Amino acid sequence: MSKRAKTKPEEKILIGLFYTPYLALNSKIYKGLEEAGFTDLRPAQFSVFQHIEPEGSRATEMAERAQITKQSMGYLVEMLEKQGYVQQVPDPTDGRARLVRLTDRGHAVNQVAEEVLQQAETEWAKKLGKNKMQKLRNMLSNLVTEINS
Amino acid sequence: MSKRAKTKPEEKILIGLFYTPYLALNSKIYKGLEEAGFTDLRPAQFSVFQHIEPEGSRATEMAERAQITKQSMGYLVEMLEKQGYVQQVPDPTDGRARLVRLTDRGHAVNQVAEEVLQQAETEWAKKLGKNKMQKLRNMLSNLVTEINS
């Protein structure tokens, strides 16, 4: 209180603008999964679901994208395999490599996550305006494309 | 390869739109700090810097916002105190509580982080267009305000 008249509109720090929504969505997903009965999933394991591609991905590949070591990713994948969320199959294009794939159980997790996200997006669209939300989505999408290029 | 003609523009999953830029910025900050000589900082400790307020914050408060337990936050704060990045002072308004404050060394870290972020924002503004970047910032800012309310 007793703050000086604001000359600037309190410019928020850039990283927080991404981090806060990320945290919010993460926590929604976590809750959603718990409600749906997936009570054995740990936050760190999300980085697998986050980075796995429909046709399957290599552990090393996912490790890079998640910015953790391949050993760490290996550990997460191994756990998820034991829990029945993923399976590993040989990569036909490279004898050294294996592809990590979602099982049906794994797909079910993705399903729940997607529903939660859809719900969050709808909620936010109500608050910001549907149009703005769409614009926001497009801009973010462009940004992500730039970052990945 | 051999994908069907895209009927939809490949709608990216919502959380990734926040997570990817967050990761990118995080890694830039990490590198920036290393270059500036702050080689003893661990990623987890960022959640302190991320959530500490200028006048100081309570550990419990920061734990909530970072979505970790107060014990975990206590551990991070303790480390940072030993390293000289923060200090703890009694909270005059509550005898049980203490305020965690940045030391000069802690402020120096923030300084570096802000510079890195400013640089990233400029870089992104070049790619997306200055105008769009500003719009993106505004929208995100609105969204964060909504989330925190």
Add this chain to the structure above:
DNA sequence: ATACTTAGTAAGATTATATGACTATACAGT
């Protein structure tokens, strides 16, 4: 064929986070 690179594993240490139980202070309602 030889050297270099890459995918993944092994062993072991460290860092990060959580649970449950606890102390001390604060607050709220009689």
Add this chain to the structure above:
DNA sequence: ACTGTATAGTCATATAATCTTACTAAGTAT
């Protein structure tokens, strides 16, 4: 003022997550 409840933080302990260093095996490129 007294009593009960809530809150800030700690202690002890367990587990999860991540890293470093070193290694094996398969691929790639001269």
